[in-house]
Amino acid sequence: MDKPKGFKMTAQRRVILEELRREKSHPSADELYLRVRRRLPDISIATVYRNLELLSENGMIRRLWEGSGARRYDGTTEDHYHVSCEGCGRLDDVPLAAVDGFLERARALSAYDLRGYRLEFYGLCPACRADFENDRI
Numbered sequence: 155m156d157k158p159k160g161f162k163m164t165a166q167r168r169v170i171l172e173e174l175r176r177e178k179s180h181p182s183a184d185e186l187y188l189r190v191r192r193r194l195p196d197i198s199i200a201t202v203y204r205n206l207e208l209l210s211e212n213g214m215i216r217r218l219w220e221g222s223g224a225r226r227y228d229g230t231t232e233d234h235y236h237v238s239c240e241g242c243g244r245l246d247d248v249p250l251a252a253v254d255g256f257l258e259r260a261r262a263l264s265a266y267d268l269r270g271y272r273l274e275f276y277g278l279c280p281a282c283r284a285d286f287e288n289d290r291i
């Protein structure tokens with residue numbers, strides 16, 4: 155995605171963005187901080203937080219809905235769906251094409267001024283499923 159007007163891409167922001175896009179697990183700021191620190195040993199957690207917020211305000215990354223637990227970030231800005239693990243909280247992408255006209259159909263049925271929607275699948279990830287099956291033997 156292009157850089158929005160008036161947004162300054164500093165060296166720190168570039169590293170944070172690169173590390174987030176490389177990471178498919180939708181990390182929290184704390185998790186991302188540990189990765190970024192390997193490349194920028196002097197960076198503080200507060201700087202990582204602040205830059206993640208700035209990047210998401212500028213539409214270069216996505217801030218994921220905070221249910222329970224820490225706020226997570228997504229380097230993929232195109233519409234896509236997520237699946238969360240009820241066992242360990244892991245969050246992955248589901249490569250399912252967005253449903254055409256879904257939002258428009260909901261708008262026709264709701265008095266709200268709908269701006270978007272979130273759809274999240276849930277279940278057990280492969281690791282948790284294996285644990286679960288081993289426990290039953």
Ligand SMILES: [Zn+2]
Pocket residue numbers: 239240241242243244278279280281282283
């Ligand atoms: Zn799991």
Ligand SMILES: [Zn+2]
Pocket residue numbers: 180228230234235236246247
């Ligand atoms: Zn995602």
